[in-house]
Amino acid sequence: MRHHPGEFMASSKKAPLIAAAVVGVLAIGGIKLATGGGSDETLETEGKTTASRSSEGCESVVIAASSEKAGLMGEIADQYNSAGRKVDGTCFEAVVTTVASGSAQTALAEGWDEKVHGAKPTVWSPAASTWVGMLKQDLMAADKPNILPEKSSSIVTSPLVLAMPKPMAEALGWPKKQLGWGDVHQLATNPAGWGSVGHPEWGKFTLGKTNPNISTSGLAATVGAFYASTGRASDLTAKDLTDKKVLKYVQDVESAVVHYGDTTLTFLSNLAKADRSGKGMTYVSAVAVEEKSVIDYNLGNPTGDPTTLKDARKPQVPLVAIYPKEGTLVSDSPYVVLDADWVSETQKKGAADIEEFMKTPASQKTFTDAGFRAHDGAAGKAIKDDSNLSAAKVKSVINAPSASVLNGVRSTWAEVRKPARVLMLMDVSGSMGDDSGHRGKSKLELAKEAAAGALDQFTAHDEVGLWAFTTGMAGGETDFYSELMPLSKLDQANSKKLTTTLNGLIPLSGTPLYAATRAAAATMKSECADGYICAVVVLTDGRNEDMSDNDLDSLLEDLGGGSSENALRVFSIAYGDGADLDTLKQISEASSAAAYDSRDASKINKVFIDVLSNF
Structure with missing residues (x-):
């Protein structure tokens, strides 16, 4: 009773x-706290230090990196720390910590609580520059000093793709036919679902998509759907966010979502589990992820953690990467040396030297061997060796809207989401x-x-x-x-x-x-x-x-x-x-x-x- x-x-x-x-x-919408694997998240690594403190007596440079690349940056940081490099006679110790992009954006806007987020960073490397623009707007709105440099450059890149089980993509005409958000919208709104293309056994079309308030892939996917609804690849405006046709299109796409979440790892891990029991085709039809995640999944290592690769078990049904024909956003992983009151001029010099080391051919190969693209967008061996991806440079790239429009996208999403x-x-x-x-x-x-x-x-x-x-x-x-x-x-x-x-x-x-x-x-x-x-x-x-x-x-x-x-x-x-x-x-x-x-x-x-x- x-x-x-x-x-x-x-x-x-x-x-x-x-x-x-x-x-x-929450109002800012930039929270990303406990977090995920091949994307800008990981369930248990927030605040984790991924590079050892081995350079005694050297000046520390703390790098707060998004979790999809923090492990690799930690490996390169260890190499840097062992290289004996000096700048003006000073040696530096690169210390990489894992902080998801949305979480770091909010933490920096709030002044960075070390008890919650770990040591204050010298460098911030979110998954995409979109978070940098939104932080700048947040600081201006709060009448706080700007702690961002005038410009920053990319360390590595990875475009957003729609990862789809290969038989499903083939049923839609892949690889001969270029697919995109229009196909997602058509399937999501068709009551017959996959039956409309001859496969009623697959049920309705379902989409895995993370929360755009805290996840880079979720934000990029949401922006992609908004752009697809307008038929443009640039200049998304605040007026577009009130257009009834635009809102209906995005709401239709969102209606196919299985659930949202803080990490694409939830979808990929559950898909791998379903695949092992022969049910992978009924769990989710597509997941919006970064390209690197497709490689990790197809290797049987959806977390993207190099330490678990030895235990990997390749899926029965691989995923293919669909590069939306309407255009896609690229996660450009900027290396942002902060101009904050806790960062010394000496540390800024050390940070610049570490960035130079991160861009050496050997360091870039570490990234590309793991499935990232180089800082200039070039594909490495991991992408070239996987026939389910395209090694060509992504041609249809969406220009990210302004920070104010991005915040508007997130606010509007709250009204049209499932x-x-x-x-x-x-x-x-x-x-x-x-x-x-x-x-x-x-x-x-x-x-x-x-x-x-x-x-x-x-x-x-x-x-x-x-x-x-x-x-x-x-x-x-x-x-x-x-x-x-x-x-x-x-x-x-x-x-x-x-x-x-x-x-x-x-x-x-x-x-x-x-x-x-x-x-x-x-x-x-x-x-x-x-x-x-x-x-x-x-x-x-x-x-x-x-x-x-x-x-x-x-x-x-x-x-x-x-x-x-x-x-x-x-x-x-x-x-x-x-x-x-x-x-x-x-x-x-x-x-x-x-x-x-x-x-x-x-x-x-x-x-x-x-x-x-x-x-």
């Missing part, structure tokens, strides 16, 4: 406003009352703040509900959850109500993880409908403690079917050092979703935003 919400909430608690900093960051129905499942077991080790607050207090603060990811088009779960609620052995708020349109009134409800949660007993997840999934499957992204988001700080339902295998079987269209997906958050991350990974992977690691409780704000970026 379901108890009245008041039985499980502290009646004296009121809903405080969430810190303005969190809301402000809406979501999401059930938030919050653990209120007794251990959630333990000290988080952060800001003197309990784990539950931090989680409540994070959940409420991340609600700005939703719009009034979305429907959100809230359950609390713990064992023995009101003494009933099988009464393991309470519906605190049914699925409701998240308008201003319901958003305030949900925030109030979240802030009233109190810790109680044990953790019936399997039973609560099973019940939530069953409920959401019945509530799901065409035209919505349907999901459960479960946060827990422990492992299953309900012996009346201790059957993980049957739960995973119940959650299966995530490789089919309109499937329910269970995104999970492992919260606190006692969380069972391995089991949560199995639960999320069974539904073709993703598990997020917040075992460091202080990271929960970042993680919650990343999780809700899937919608």
